[in-house]
Amino acid sequence: MFGKSRKTNETKIKKDNAPKKTKNESTLTKSLENNISLFKNIFSGDETLIIRRFQNKYLAAAKCCILYFDGMVNTEILNENIIQPILSGNLAQEISGDNLLEELQYKVIVCGSVQATADIDELIGSITYGDTIFLLEGYEKALIINSKGWKTRAISEPESTRVVRGPREGFNESIIINLSLVRRKIKNPDLKFKFKQLGERTHTKICICYIEGLALDSILSELEQRLDKIDIDGVIDSGYIQEFIRDEPFSPFETVGYSERPDVVAAKLLEGRIAVFVDGSPFVLTVPFVIAETTQANEDYYNNYIYSSINRFLRSSATIISVSIPALYLAVTTYHQEMLPTPLLLSIAASRQGVPFPTFVSLLLMLIVFDVLREAGTRMPAPIGQAVNIVGTLVLGQAAVEARLVSAPVVIITALSGITTLMNIGMIGATIIVRTFLLLTTSFMGIYGYILGFMIVIIHLMTMRSFGVPYMLNLSTFKNHNAQDVWIRAPWWTMTLRPKIIAAKNLVRQSTRKNNRGK
Amino acid sequence: MKTIRMILLALLVFIIPLITASCWNxxxxxxxxxVAGVAIDxxxxxxxxxxxxxxxxxxGKDSKTESRIITAEGKTxxxxxxNGISLSGKRLYWSHTKVVIISRQLAVDGVIQxxxxxxxxxxxxxxxxxxxSKGxxxxxxxxxxxxxxxVKSFDLEYMIENQRSLSKAPQTEIWEFTNELAAQGVAAVVPAIELYKTNGKVVPRIMGTAIFKEDKLLxxxxxxxxxxMLFIQNEIKGGLLIEQEDGAEDAMPSVSLEVFNSKTxxxxxILQDGSIQMNINTETIVAIDEIGGSENVIDEEGRKKLEQSAEETLKTRIESLIKKVQSEYGADIFGFGAKLREDKPKVWAGVENRWEDIFKNLQVKVTTxxxxxxxxxxAKPLEVGD
Known part of the structure; x- marks a missing residue:
């Protein structure tokens, strides 16, 4: 691509992504100093490794050492539960047997989880995850003491999805805390957590969470199979995994859901879906994912169902409006002027006087400008935020119209389309792409092009599946229980069944005879 | 093979409408x-x-709407x-045209062309x-x-549309006109427009009806x-009935009745002697909206009297109009023939060819x-003290 020198470089790239030391050859010995230098070697160049040697006052044989990483451990546990009892307790009296290590593990060390092992890889895995390694003179084994105590972000309301009414807690970056948040919502032994490790270098913990008896086995095994196929050096966020396990990899529509809220994930688990937690990411994935979920907000289920239905309907139609309105405006003003009422025709014609660009070009430009502003606003440091506002409203809106670069209706259409896009954050990428596509087809063929383009989009959606579940699930029928959670949110007492296909194993959510509505 | 056929089919489905969909540009x-309006001479x-x-x-900010008038000639x-393009510079766009005014001369020659x-x-x-145009x-x-x-043409459109509360001109859209031309037993009517002097200004006024026979103005x-005429055609949507009696001592004061609803x-x-008679029954609901005197026309007795007199007036007026049209124009603008064709098709088949003559001597019975x-x-007339 860039000439010969580049090519020679490329041949040097290794084909596998494994780290240089996959398996540690060395083993623990009986000498404490040897063992310590073994770990020093492994972590050479890492100065956060802390090595603390100490010895019991009464029992000289209890010569020991703990190793841990600074900042990863709870030093209180270290000081009071490990060092202090061993240092100052009268071990000569208390210890009876020969196996000093076992005695220490069972009788002296005060900690929730202590485990003996000789496996160097396991030890490395533990110490890098915040555990403490306990070494004792004369033993080929080491103890792994659970002293994880790094700082995590407090549980707070997620910035991405705020609610007026509903639980305000959100996931943070610690997988264990995230799991506990869900467990607290579903207190049931059927709630299962299956751990896996992904990432050759990051060893990221991920957890598959589901409710036994609700989640379909076929979906579960398909998910596990897809996860096992992943071979990547590092997983930083659940987004990595999302892209690996999704169906229809080339579609702009998401086929894997995600949420930052425990209440949402719990509700999805109760519908028979499966959640994937990824350590280090507050976004939890849920599968299977259907298009109707993009318009379902958690608040819909907590508020009055009439109000919720209105909101749900607005949200659903907002997406359609935002993809359609620029195309329809273009069609009506450049192809089908006879469809406009005369006063509207005249006022649009008046506003277009002296505008140099064709309507299509100015619509496209303004939509791009809107997305530029949106993107700039998203990633901008808060103190500069005001600049975006000024640029957006004054320069691009008012001044552009006054300078006759674009017509005022185009600005209105852009604003409407932009705002409606933001009403459905989960679909934003797809909306932008579909909107541009429809604008293009319309610019060629007028309203016919719009209809054609819309048909292509619908056909594409109809062919999609997420883990075997049709992506347009429940959108094609109003029969029975299918439509009650799509365009509207039906009252809770009528939603007696879980969504079909997804929860095919056990559809009954409420047994109707117990129903006590209206009391 | 099957997939190729499916692809071809899909292509056909998409391409055929592209070619056949009519006018797009x-x-x-x-x-x-x-084009807001057009006059043809x-x-x-x-x-x-x-x-x-x-x-x-x-x-711009203060957008202005103005109109420009151009005149072009052509063989058709x-x-x-x-030819208008060479005068206007822009291609004329006809989808928003409101009115077509046809000159009297052209209308007399025939409007189909x-x-x-x-x-x-x-x-x-x-x-x-x-x-x-009357002029x-x-x-x-x-x-x-x-x-x-x-824009003058928009003016004219409002004038026509607001006729519904005046009822002094019919409303005829082009499709209605062509329908009436094609229909049997009914002659087309079109509102008439003229220039009218008022307060030293000349304004267009829409008043009265142009009567056609086939496509020619009579x-x-x-x-x-x-x-x-609108009463007979059951087209009354509003308007006034004025009751005025002069002469007699016990004459009623002049009263304006506003028409709310009217059904005809x-x-x-078929009479015993075989001739055809049209029974016209109108039922009109009105309200008293003006009383030009202090006599009580609102109480039971006065109201009866007023109703009776209004019925009388309407009846004579309808009768005289029919007589006038029969004798002066002989064009069946009321659609009596069409009605006969609907109700008694056999009779119509017999008189179809002679309908023009029969219409001229048609007997009419009007009940109002x-x-x-x-x-x-x-609730009361204005009272006059001493």
């Missing part, structure tokens, strides 16, 4: 010469002269329309209002005269007669009923 909206050497009112908008209407293009072309709509020229209606709105009836049924019957619903905001 990328045009920027500000490049259109929007006879030009020199049998040519047509069309006068087009084009809406001109000037943009479409020829004239296209004029209206065919308006019906046939893809851009023109079928819902233009069609008007016949010699149709052009002057657009050219001369004051206007309230920025003559006009005035506004009051038009109202009676026309039923043909007037119900007074209320007296608006006051």
């Amino acid at each position: 990328y045009r920027e909206i500000d490049k259109l010469g929007v 006879r030009g020199k050497d049998g040519k047509y002269k069309i006068t087009v009112e084009i809406v001109e908008v000037s943009g 209407i479409f020829d004239a329309v296209r 004029v209206l065919d293009w308006f019906n046939r072309d893809a851009e023109t709509r079928a819902d233009f209002h069609i008007l016949v 010699e020229s149709a052009k002057e209606v657009l050219e001369i005269g004051e206007k309230n709105e920025d 003559g006009f009836i005035d506004g009051e007669e038009t109202k009676d 049924k026309v039923e043909p019957t 009923k007037v119900h007074i619903r209320n007296s608006a905001m006051m």
